[in-house]
Amino acid sequence: MIERADQLVLEFVSKVADAAHGRLRPEQRLDYVQRLRASVERARGGSEDARHVAKVIAGFGTPDDLIDREIRRLAAAEHAVQPTAHQAAQPVGEDDTAVFPVVVDDGEPRRGVPPEVADYRRPPPGVSHGRRIARERISRQADRPAPLTRLRRAAMAGGNPMATGGRDARTIFLNNRRETLALVLLVVAGLLVPFRLATVAIFPVPGIVWAAAALTLLSCQGWSFSDRLIGLAAPVVAYAVGGVLLGAARSEGGGVQAFMVSFHNVSGVLFILGTAAAVSWLAFRLLDPPP
Template sequence: MIERADQLVLNYVSRAADAAHGVLKPDQRLDFARRLRARIEVERRGSQNARDVAKVLARFGDPVALVEREARRLAEAAAAAKDEQAASPGTSKDERAASPRTAASQGSTLRFPAITDDGAAPPGVRAYRRIAQERLSGSQGLSMPFAGLRRAAMSSANPMATGGRDARTIVKEHPRDVAAIVILVMAALLVPFELPPLAIFPIPLAVWAVGTAIVMFGESWELRDKLIGVGAPLLGYSLGGALIGGLRVEGGAGLQAFVTQFFDVSGTMFMIGTGVGVVWLSYRLLDVN
């Protein structure tokens, strides 16, 4: 668990350092990455929970935007230092080096730029701002409920457009959870094949049980999401099979006819339920932040 939370931080800082390559000078790039890591650790407050760390990183925003803001800050500091030097031609070199503006232009600052939820606004203003952001995100979620899946399809797009959440990033940061989803899909795809049972259990059921165990022990989903993801195939098999099988039985056909129809359609309903569960787990995994 600890390694995974630390890996999220390392991946984020690495993306920021990669984005700074060619934009900042080497010493500025190292200083930027060092200060970014230190600020993340401060905001993290020693948490080893991967979901909490992901929320902290989400507050910092897109690493590319941080690099662009750092480049603008350094450029403005350099211009200010140049103007100050032009206005005070008699200032010695040592005095200019001791100036905070000159130090900033050389690539070092006393503090990292404020992140999204910083600022000197009063508590009431920050509270109403947070409520407005939640309502805005909620309205966007209603209009585009599967926006996370859209971002996953844009794995080669601009990171600023995808919010840093694309298919490649998800696979890299959540390999076990992605493997669980793949196993559930395999369980559904094996249903049409008449494979010999494993002991007394059908092979699709055994594969589904493996995927279910991985999902239930994962940390990327809430308990509700896990129950939906692994429960949808069971509901499809039992309730869906009973409902569709009952509708296909003619009146007075008897219990044997119902059982026959149930087993004829339950496999298909299991596949449909698995598809629903996999879509939900994938959506929630993309929306983990």
């Protein structure tokens, strides 16, 4: 199985989260993992190349080194805040005026409050970054809606989010190009059946295309072996078994010639139906693979 770029990122972030267990508080651990994931995605630049993503991840260092640097950063930040906390703990004299800090979401100043009086409390960096990304995505979708959004959402309605990583059907098919090629060849083999094409030697053209789809399908790693057998057997079984049964029923004991005519009339349609069933099953298993 070829490692996917998204899987490399998730595995790296999971290892860092495991290394932070017991060394950072839960809220610190969650905030750091979110900021690290965002940093990796920015450095990755949207690349789907597993080798490039592996090089990007290697540049961040080992999980233990990352946690050590985060602990030192938190210690330095806490040390810098201690003088301010010490001043706030001093008792207020009779001639002093008590000033209460102003807590404002996202650090936005309140109207009428001088900057030297207001104590602006900012959310953690990971929260601010997540809010900024959410605002950008909402504004981008409002300005330019993506084409076929409803169709793509419908295709992913039954998808497993842990297996798909939250991606849509288009991304999954692009990341599984060999599997997509096998599905396309199966569809082409079914679509060529109604056309009366000349045979190549003694082989019909749809059969040659199906053979190419079979070879491609057997070399795919995105499906289990049983799923690949189902995808290959469905058109053949529908063509052979269904054609024989329906041909015999339609010929009504009219002899071999009548049976062959009936078989020829119904077997092509059954092959198309079997191909449609195989493609539907394989596409479903690719979008929502078994655990």
